[in-house]
Amino acid sequence: MLLFDDYWKKIFESIRAVYPEVNEGDIALDRSGHCDLTFRAFQVMKKRALSPDAVYSQVKEVLGNEDFMEKIESVGGYVNFTLKPSKLMEAIWKEMEGTSRYPDIFQDPERVSVEHTSTNPTGPIHIGRIRNSIIGDSLARLIDRYGYRVTTQYFINDSGKQVASLYAGYRKFVNSDNPTVYDLLEGYKKANEEMEAGTDMNSDVEQILRDYEKGEPETIEGIKKACTVVLDSINASLSRLGIHIDDYTWESDLIRAGDVDRIMEDLEEDLEEEEGARYIMSNGRKMFLTRKDGTSLYFLRDIAYHLYKFQNFDWLIDVLGENHKEHAGHIEYVTKDLLSQEHRLDFVFYSYVSLESGKMSTRKGQIVTLDELYERAVEESLNVVKVKRPELPEEKLNEIAQSVAVSAIRFHILKLNANKPMVFKWSEALNLEGDSAPFVMYSYARASSIMRKLEGQSHSIGADYNKEEGALIRQLYLYPFVLTESLKGLKPENIANYLLELTRKFNDFYTNCPVINAPQEERERRVLIINAYRTIIKDAANIVGMKILEEM
């Protein structure tokens, strides 16, 4: 069995034997729909003053007899290679037959940490933060698909000003021993209003911070209690999207366990001081680690956290908002250059989500919560499925609506390139047609429906594929390359876009290639194609966190 890589290599080497000057980039996967692989002969033609026909016949001479080659064509300055779909199908099927996976070659025992979400526990999670969660969770799934041992991580800020004001607001404005997340959010908003107005709320908050770092039990209990209420709400919301986080690290634990102090000792030589506050120089900037009263700053606690991760993992990935770019650079400098950590460290940044009315702000209460989005998405899906499938029992309808809602939300947020700013619009988020999760899911359900009707049907690789079959097979075949590119660039959005492309190819196939009533030979090879398609859709959909349905 040969993979595209091998076919590419074979073609590259054969052509290079004739024209030693060709570059690797001159032989490429075609993206314009003309063929599978193409040789761009412009340089060779120019250098050797050859006509396209002359190049074509020389290439044909060395590659024309390969058994994997369907045809070689000359178009302008291109020499186009089309491979036999049966060879591609054979490669897919050989891999899939025993394992139900394509590709089945990945395995890596390294331990990987994916830190995502890590939002301050000051209110319910909103649709801006979930961009982080969705990217992070999908990345973790992608890396897990490669066979790495993945752990997802959440760093809980329970020792900064934000949570101190959450607690201050709770103490002053919330009259409940069992507050809800919304009670706490109200108190937090009021506390922030007062701080902006310049009341003595400011000194209250500072006092809380000092008490906390000193280990004053009542303050510690109070803050933890407030944070836990918020964190429970965040986790409950995330779990509706199928997002589960494995490990939680509280900032305060790193302070009390002495991690933070040990780092100050390790950095001794690099520390400088200004009015009692300590800092290090990083990239020409003073990066403060402690305040003049000796309490730790986020930068120091985050260094401690990364050190903890470096000790337990071979590869660290942090998913961070774009506002953390500078911060990340400093973390990298300190841990790698000053503290000599050698494991791999990568950052994935994403741009912010805003509303049409402007920025979101938990502090000001200007947010769309994940819960609200989820509930509206379920409602919308339910309305649609009730019309489409009135015969289904209510329980089934609800199940479909929930799967569609989760998938649609995740897909909508994920498919956009992470460093593009996103303006959230209800009409787009709740659109269940076009380039959306239900578009993908629906095609899958139709494929499954065919298979149910052909239970026990035999299949075969066959030959003489038509245009739509060939295009679909090629797209299936490309899956491992998409996975590899996606991992290499840490871009799970590639998988979402691949799913759309694959679905379009399947829909072409579906409308043009009857299966159930086809003659035996056609039917058998189409059964095989559908099997492969369903396997890959399930695999890819799982990576982006979609819930695929057999029927909808």
Next chain:
RNA sequence: GGGCCCGUGGCCUAGUCUGGAUAAGGCACCGUCCUUCUAAGUCGGUGAUCGUGGGUUCGAAUCCCACCGGGCCCGCCA
């Protein structure tokens, strides 16, 4: 002021890393197809100075420079 990111039909995007063929989709709008496997689908149509101006190249949405517009950062906040 300095740094990073984004700019592709009316709206939302893919393609940019690694330059290559008539710039690929979706939404909206107009029209088509349910007595063939689920119409959340299909097919056709309208609609693009790829932010602007230079440069490199046989060839630029893609690389380089400048500028414009939007976002983010430049705290003893996180």
